[in-house]
Amino acid sequence: MINLSTPREHVALITLQRPERRNALDLNGFRALADAWRSIAANTPEIRVAVVTGGSDFSSGADLGSFASDVAAALRGGEPPQQLWGDVHHALLRDIIMPVPVVAAIEGHCLGAGMELVGATDIRIAAASAGFALPEVRHGFMASGGSVARLPRQIGYAAAMQVLLTGARFGAERMREWGFVSEVVADGSALQRALEVAEQIAQNSPVAVAAVKHAVGEGLRGSLAEAFEIETRISDGLFVK
Structure with a gap:
């Protein structure tokens, strides 16, 4: 279901491969995705950038036909809840700062957990016909993979609440206007463009790239004043190396 490869020097590619379910993730899929992120993190600085994609569809989210029963079975089997949900959250990069930038290449459906994963990436390249939605409220849930x-x-309070509360689907151009998507490209070319961007990043100083990634990630966790302090501390550190 999850394929990890290195198609270009210093660039890792995670591909979600379950096309018959529009790349819906069951529990094993979440675990495999979490392991892929861990593998990338363990192989820096050889890996300098990661790209995540799903082919003709990015992901339709969690597999509602099996996910709940898989979770229940794992808990009945004695698996600690912290470990189980830790894997799911790691798969979605929830509250996790990857040591390398992550670029998303989005075609087709990008729904639920799929959109939550994209929301944790750094640069998002979407095909023109890609569709985005957090439909959890329609099923009695909330988007708890980091989107809330x-x-x-x-994207701002009002736009976010429209996405979170309606469960409606929005096109790539609207998501670009709101700032959720970096670029909109022709259908079928999102991965090519994402790899081009990844190569640009991989050619830069890995120390500087890692510093920017860390500073921005940490800065967004706190207040603006705290973000400025973190930016100064990490930036100053570059000059003493």
């Missing part, structure tokens, strides 16, 4: 915390900070 992150989305209002990323």
Whole structure:
């Protein structure tokens, strides 16, 4: 379901591969995705950038047909809840700052947990016909993979609440206008463009790139004043190396 490769020097590629379910993630899929992120983190600085994609569809989110029963079975089997949900949250990069930048290449459906994962990436390249939604409220849930915390900070309060409360689907251009998507490209070319951007990043100083990634990630966790302090501390550290 999850394929990890290195198609270009210093660039890792995670591909979600379950096309018959529009890359919906069951519990094993979440675990495999979490392991892929851990593998990338363990192989820096050889890996300098990661790209995540899903082919013709990015992901339709959690597999509602099996996910709840898989979780229940794992808990009945004695798995600690912290470990189980830790894997799910790690898969979605919830409250996790990856040591390398992550670029998302989005085609087709980007729903639920799929959109939550994209919300944790740094640069987002979307095909023109890609569709985004957090439909959890329609099923009696909330988007708890990080979107409730992150989305209002990323696209503003009113736009985020429209996405979170309606469960409606929005196109790539609207998401670009709101700042959720970096670029909109022709259908079928999102991965190519994402790899081009990844190569640009990989050619830069890995120390400087890692410093920017860390400073921005830490800064967004606190107040603006705290963000300025973190920016200064990490930036100053570059000059004494």
